[in-house]
Amino acid sequence: MANEIPNDLDQTVEQAQPVELEILYRDAHLVAVNKPAGMLVHRSWLDRHETRFVMQTLRDQIGQHVFPLHRLDRPTSGVLLFALSSETAALMMPKFAGRDVKKTYHAVVRGWVKEAAVLDYPLKEELDKIADKRAAQDKEAQPAVTAYAPLAKVETAIPVGRYATSRYTLVEMQPETGRKHQLRRHMHHLSHHIIGDVNHGDGRHNRMFRDNFDCHRLMLHASRLQLAHPVTGETLDIRASVDDTWQRVMAAFDWAPSLLVPADNI
Template structure:
């Protein structure tokens, strides 16, 4: 039986750029680490656009969903990539994390580069930790009557995050450093809470979503903000915790 090809939600498209809402669990492109995977955002998008080549301008980890931006030519990619490196593109993420995040803050905590055994085998193994900065805000909290571990109840927060740098797994590792592990993170999270979300909320994904990208359009010179809505897993959790969806679209100071 042939597997039906997924259809990507196109969030924005013009003559030079296209953005999609990447589903959680889908690779951006082929990787030696997932040699048996057959579905990739790049190939799927190219097919949807009638064979148009696309050039990814940044990356989202496989388990992360949300806004993913592509250039439609190598020339536009070459123009846009420095804007990401130069922090001219503002990224907004939302996450559900363990515990109550009580106040907004900026975490400046350098991260040692995480290396993949195959993809990064030629990379310097002794590189010094790199600058990593994340601003974050608590948007909502909840306390459930479901015991996890030795506690009779369990507490969670909805947070908004704006990374000022783009280190590998930065948001997951920064939340781990704060002991506010992102739900569904199998590498840096807490397996007991991940299991509870699977069993009680049918949530089998990393609860990290790239909600928006903001930048100056390279051709028009006008500000552009591209948003991506959350998926069904997010909707179930938001509903179970009685968190309004408007929390995902308002600026933190408006909440």
């Protein structure tokens, strides 16, 4: 499974041209953008070669400082929310730390997911070999809960491994906890690896998608963020559309774009 290509090479997606971020929501306190796949949220000494980051790009684009409230992994696209002041950030952080923010994701996974369910499967903390080399290695697994539901299925005539055909499912997921790589690891646990995942996925299916659908990204998208505004109290419902790669895969599988409109409940 797959160590077929280095992580940093696999997750670079259309980064050659200057990026203008799509702003999904903005007021005097908050701003949300549609984060492109392959783009880091902020600078990290672990990725010194990178020159473009969502935080700095957004700051330059709107001409004011921004304060990240949560994160999306580099290969994941979708809704990413920032505060426009440290005071608003302080109000928002407890909401993200608790369960006051509802997140909805879509993913393409290998195999057929038969029915909706809730996976309650604790995860041990994933430690980085460099950044966490001094961290305790024997921590107990932490609670991790993900609700998921199949939206569409397909069987292709393209052989993968010893099988003459290959099967895939479009799933919607709502994490109830926020563990590192939770969705990717939970789908791995279910043997429904997310396509394009080089760490927890299946390299054979990743290669099939690259070769047949020009898909060089993790097929995981943060579609929706629902929360109460920290100042006004109004309910915010922020949604992000998918990129060209997602649209290409959806069209190839004859999956209607409306399937990516997040449901109110799984």
